[in-house]
Amino acid sequence: VKYCSENNKRLIHFSTCKVYAKKIGSFLPKDHPLRQDPDFYLLKEDKSPCIFGPIEKQRWSCACAKQLIERLVYAEGAENGLEFTIVRPFNWIGPRMDFIPRIDGPSEGVPRVLAYFSNGLLWGGPLKLVDGGQSQRTFVYIKDAIEAVLRMIEDPSRANGHIFNVANPNNEVIVRQLVELMIEVKYCSENNKRLIHFSTCKVYAKTIGSFLPKDHPLRQDPDFYLLKEDKSPCIFGPIEKQQWSYACAKQLIEMLVYAEGAENGLEFTIVRPFNWIGPRMDFIPGIDGPSECVPRVLACFSNGLLRGEPLKLVDGGQSQRTFVYIKDAIEVVLRMIEDPSRANGHIFNVANPNNEVTVRQLVELMIETYVEKYNQDQNVIELVTGEKEGLLRLPCDKALLVDPKFAPYVHKYAQDEDAFFADYAEAHLKLSELGFAEA
Structure with a gap:
């Protein structure tokens, strides 16, 4: 993103349809009439919110990372004039798009849904369905997807600054902060230090009830407005609403912390002020x-x-x-x-x-x-x-430039990124030894 912006290059960024994650309608009772309202199930590039499950559901980590990159791309376009197009693929299928374990891919890997079921059929294994297989997928043949992308490349005047879902509805069946915190998580995990991570209440963003009509009775139901640490989804506005970039970065760090605890035994507590x-x-x-x-x-x-x-x-x-x-x-x-x-x-x-x-x-x-x-x-x-x-x-961050004590460091680190990380690692090591070591 930085290279394209500084060298006046156009960027076509491939993201994922997973940035949408859940739909508002999925939180309503199954027989609720609003589930049939397009505003509650249709995924629109410039309007649909990004709704992830609670942090302990680790499946959303990839989608959260993709969403953060989208927000960085969009912000670079808005702030510095980067010409960009964001592509959100929906289940592209076709030759060489995936692998069958033990045939043309590693036996321990898990392919995507189509190849996963094909593998089960070939080896006579059970075809496992989560929640009865009620989740939906929209499939697009790879040649059709390539044609759509070629049109974006050939017609920048219509594609620049936009996000495109590449799907077929008829076939529906802040980077430095991130790096710093990843260093912190890694240090605590490798050195058996307990981590108390301060996040933000902004990871919740919007409530389910805020999408319902103002006089709707479900707005008074605690399930639709009460923010619960282990259950409430994280609902951000569409990518073009840049105010959610900070919350998205915070959410991604929470997911990294939680995953490090689940996978490698990191002792952690997450605080949402x-x-x-x-x-x-x-x-x-x-x-x-x-x-x-x-x-x-x-x-x-x-x-x-x-x-x-x-x-x-x-x-x-x-x-x-x-x-x-x-x-x-x-x-x-x-x-x-x-x-x-x-x-x-x-x-x-x-x-x-x-x-x-x-x-x-x-x-x-x-x-x-x-x-x-x-x-x-x-x-x-x-x-x-x-x-x-x-x-x-x-x-x-402008406040640092007018502070006589901080300004020299700002200019130093702007010229030498390695110096920043060296100083940060040394300072963080001292702070961790003072503040995080167990008695």
Whole structure:
């Protein structure tokens, strides 16, 4: 991706249909009428969400990695003008597309579904079906798929910047952070160190209930809105909504941690913080932080109150937040550290459901408190349409450039990547010995 962007090369990236994973309709009761609604089963390149099962279901790791690469490609196009086309193949079949174990492939390998069943037929083995074989597949002959890709190559004016499902419905039967965390996981696993990994509540992204009509009774059913560590799916918006890149990267790391525990015995605990608040948890632009950066929601509104600026709400501020005071959060984490027998191998939401409010309720409470305390005029609440949700929301790295202590390192590592990894490995080793070694 970097090479194509820097050298003005066009990129045709082959991804997978697995980035869609589950459909909204699959979570509804089997006889529910909305399962027949195209909005709940049709996979659209620019609209369908990416819904993965909970982290302990390791089958989604490949799809999550593919999704993250798609988001990197799309972001490079949006930010730096990379010409790209993303191809999502749906079960391409034909000669030389797979292998039969012990005939033209390794005996220990597992081929894809068509070759897998062919192998069972040839050797007289049982044909195993998961969940009665109710999942669906859309098959495309390889020559048809190649023709579709050739058209994308020949007509860049229509293909650039787009994602294409290459399927036949009639046949339906952030990279550096990733590398750093992979080093951390590998180190802990190889040295028998316990890993407490801090992730984010953003891995859940959307709830099933958010896709239902606003007055639908199932929106009040806990199965459709309650976020459970071991059961809730991870539902991201479509690839063009860049705000999900951060959450996707975090989810992939969770999957790597969980897989390392399952495969190699890594002792781990995953922490998912929900809006921890308290002293020194954020900054006010231009006061105790850089003026060009955007803080998180509480500090963002505090900044607006102090400056008398409009407080902007996306979609009327109907999204919800669950706030936890930092001292309470620290107490929870300390209990995980002190009691590994109960915490190892588990994921924990660190949240307080009694402090759950909509963003609009939060703004109204902050305005009321501010007016009462400082006798100031009430701020204007400005509404922003939901179309803005695609904005990229990532921690601001620009802050490092204006800090005189960090700036030299930024310039050093920009010129010498090997120096970064050497310094990181040394620093991480010291931190691990101090903070992760068991008593």
